[in-house]
Amino acid sequence: MGNRLITITEALGSGAPQVSRAVGDRLGIRVVDREVLLRAAQSAGVTAQTIEEAERAPSFLARMADWLQSSWQPADTDGVFENHLNLSIVTNDRYRELIEEVIRNIADTGDAVILGHGAHVILRDHPDGIRVYLNAPFATRVARVMEAESLDQPAAEKLAREHDLSRRSFFEETHKVRRNEAQNYDLCLRTDKLSFDACAAAICLVLDEVQAPA
Numbered sequence: 001m002g003n004r005l006i007t008i009t010e011a012l013g014s015g016a017p018q019v020s021r022a023v024g025d026r027l028g029i030r031v032v033d034r035e036v037l038l039r040a041a042q043s044a045g046v047t048a049q050t051i052e053e054a055e056r057a058p059s060f061l062a063r064m065a066d067w068l069q070s071s072w073q074p075a076d077t078d079g080v081f082e083n084h085l086n087l088s089i090v091t092n093d094r095y096r097e098l099i100e101e102v103i104r105n106i107a108d109t110g111d112a113v114i115l116g117h118g119a120h121v122i123l124r125d126h127p128d129g130i131r132v133y134l135n136a137p138f139a140t141r142v143a144r145v146m147e148a149e150s151l152d153q154p155a156a157e158k159l160a161r162e163h164d165l166s167r168r169s170f171f172e173e174t175h176k177v178r179r180n181e182a183q184n185y186d187l188c189l190r191t192d193k194l195s196f197d198a199c200a201a202a203i204c205l206v207l208d209e210v211q212a213p214a
Helices: 016-027 034-044 048-056 060-071 092-108 138-149 153-175 196-211
Strands: 005-010 030-032 112-115 130-135 187-190
Touching (some): 016 030, 016 196, 130 196, 187 196
Parallel strands (some): 005 130, 030 112
16 A cells, blocks of 8 residues: 555645544644745745745736846755755746755655645546545635624625636646546545534545555
């Protein structure tokens, strides 16, 4: 049996952070989210906030290339990544390669639940693990965003719509796929029908089935 590897993608407010933690607790493995940003930032010599802001922005790859060229500083990566970006060849494709390198390194070096960052597309040909998509009706997601972010309903609706649009653009521009297409996942779950814990249990059950000896 290879590494236990789960990628979890969501529409904002569908409970991916909670489900990811529940899966990690059940399996006793790490949950990776911000680590992707931190590693990529370390290799690029910029702040994690810069990458996070770029990832959320429309056409973020083009913006990231500009920011990298203006913000470049050598970084000590402790040998994790030896191939630093060359300012003369910083492009949209090179930034995508940097994120993909981080995610593949995580997947190849141990068990993990990877939350977001297009990991389900990057690892679609990886021999281990499963790819999960979480969704819920818009009203349910908005109510959760209101609670989590202490926002009123109009502000939460605006945030959810903007997030949906930015992620749709991210997947279509960067990976040439649609985020919510079932064919891109091994398991799709509605978190209004199932509790977060029930979703975690289902994910672990499917992982066991997928990794069971033939």
